[in-house]
Amino acid sequence: MIDAARILQLVVNGAASGCIYGLIALGFVLIYKATEMVNFAQGDVMMLGGFVAFSLIANFHLPYWVGGILAIVITAAFGYALDAFILRRVIGQPQFAVVMLTLGLGFIFRAAAGITWGYDSVGFNTPFTNKTANIGGLVLGQDNLSIIVGTVLLCGILYLFFSKTRVGVAMQAASQNQLAAYYMGIPVRTIFSLIWAISAGVACLAGILLSPVSMIDVNMGFLGIKAFAAAVIGGFGSIPGSVIGGVIVGIVEQFAGYKLPAGFQEVTSNVVLLLMLFIRPQGLFAERMGKRV
């Protein structure tokens, strides 16, 4: 028998790692909604963001908060440049060209990070490392709690940004109908690059939040594959759906790790993804969409 505390522990741990998947999936979904491209290098952007934060905090001795925010800004600028200089060139080419392009970029990022920061796992001190919080007799790691709180906060900020600010509304407009947005005088290309910047910034935040739980290393980009499961469950087009999908994947994975023999935990997310495609390919939060000729 598993007791209730154990189950809760697993749920919280799962929700924490699920939030990371959700954040990466959020990056996919933002870009997909706007440009119909899928960024297969999203996980690698997260890895780069984590390493940038590591450099700022551990090498340049900046305080955690300053270094973290600076890292997010730098990664966002990188995302902007990525779209402005590379991805914009392939607009109009078939979708699979973009898939391969971002996949190739992911390999390049991984090699570049390996050359710059080495192939060993690194970590930096955060205010949450190795601390626990006691909530009603339940002992939880602050690192896990910080991930959940950070994700919730970020979702709130993004919601306010997209619904209240001019740029946010322009982004919604550009995602819904590019041509109409052009006619209304929205600089669609800049808006798309800004969306890439937001997506890269979110990925960097995911990398920073993840660093106390698991170290930063070159291959952490493979988490991106798990994030696909989150995005597909969410319906690949729904922002809250991707976070909820991520939490579902994270919790299922924790229980699989607890129940199944070693080695199967790694593929749980893939199995969930394939099952989802077999049973309900449009995802849990699908938007009805037709096709344009």
Added chain:
Amino acid sequence: MRYLFRTQYQQDIALFRHNGDRFWYGLLTVLVLIAPAILGEFYIGELCAVYIFAIAGVGLMLLVGYTGLISLGHAAFLGIGAYANAVLLAQGVPFLITLPLAGLFTALCGAAIGRPTLRMSGLYLAIATLAFGSIVGTVFQKWTAVTGGFDGFAVPTPTIFGIAIEGATGIYYVSLAVLAFVLWVSANLLRSPTGRAMVAIRDSEVSAQSMGIHLARYKTLVFAVSAGMTGLAGALFAHYVRYLAPDAFDVLLSVQFVTIVFVGGLGSLRGAILGAMFVRLLPQFIAVVRDDLPFGIGRLPGLEPSLFGLVLVLVILFQPGGLNGMWLKTKQWFQAFPFKRQTSFRRQKSYAKSERLR
């Protein structure tokens, strides 16, 4: 410059366009047939690997280049073909039966995985195959009763009509025969109504559908054929490496297969073979120049995958026609000399194609 005046429909769908084609392909056939007598053991082995990759490349070309779908899990199909062939051979089934069986079994696996995902947009196939590849890789590692796990699996020597196929030369001829077969099947498929349905699906799913093409059926068929060809390549791959290890069939190999298609040139069977040559020869080239590179670049770990990534990015950005496109441009330059025009191969200006309707 050769002008072809087509007077019959037969000329439109002919496998060889004119006698020049027949001559050069005939010469190539003679050359590859006598190659083992000229080249050394090492080069024959490398050529054989090129053929095996080309078989998988042709299969993937049908899927990516002609139907516009992308698979990031073809290494899994190579693995399924390899293990199916090796396990059946170990049970004492003759090679001439295990080879087609391995292909058929892989094709069935492809249909099973393709059927549900192909209802969605092509993107979902990429994601689903990526997940499928990782699951299959884990199965190879964990199902030790059949695959032997990390201990590996020694592949028995195949025999055809009592003659043991040993050494590089034996596998070379078998691979060559299978490659010829696969090319013949693909070329015939492409000039048939099925082939045109594939190209129609690639160019516009909606217009293909409105012309009466059953999308899911054709996509599943192509995916199964593509997987089956990769399975055949896998069966030969098992004999080429002689010792199967479960971690050989990872995502990197899948990316290499897609690199074959992109670097070779989308939408041409010749491209699949050129791409296979490139993908097999690049690591050899790196190995040769490794020590001569400045700043110790050659010693960096992860050099090979990053080079594959770099080549992929450069080809997509600057040379979408791939090696085949470069060959066509060079040929055009000489044929039209000195009247080559700047605009000869300029791509039509393209705009963002939306697949959504709101």
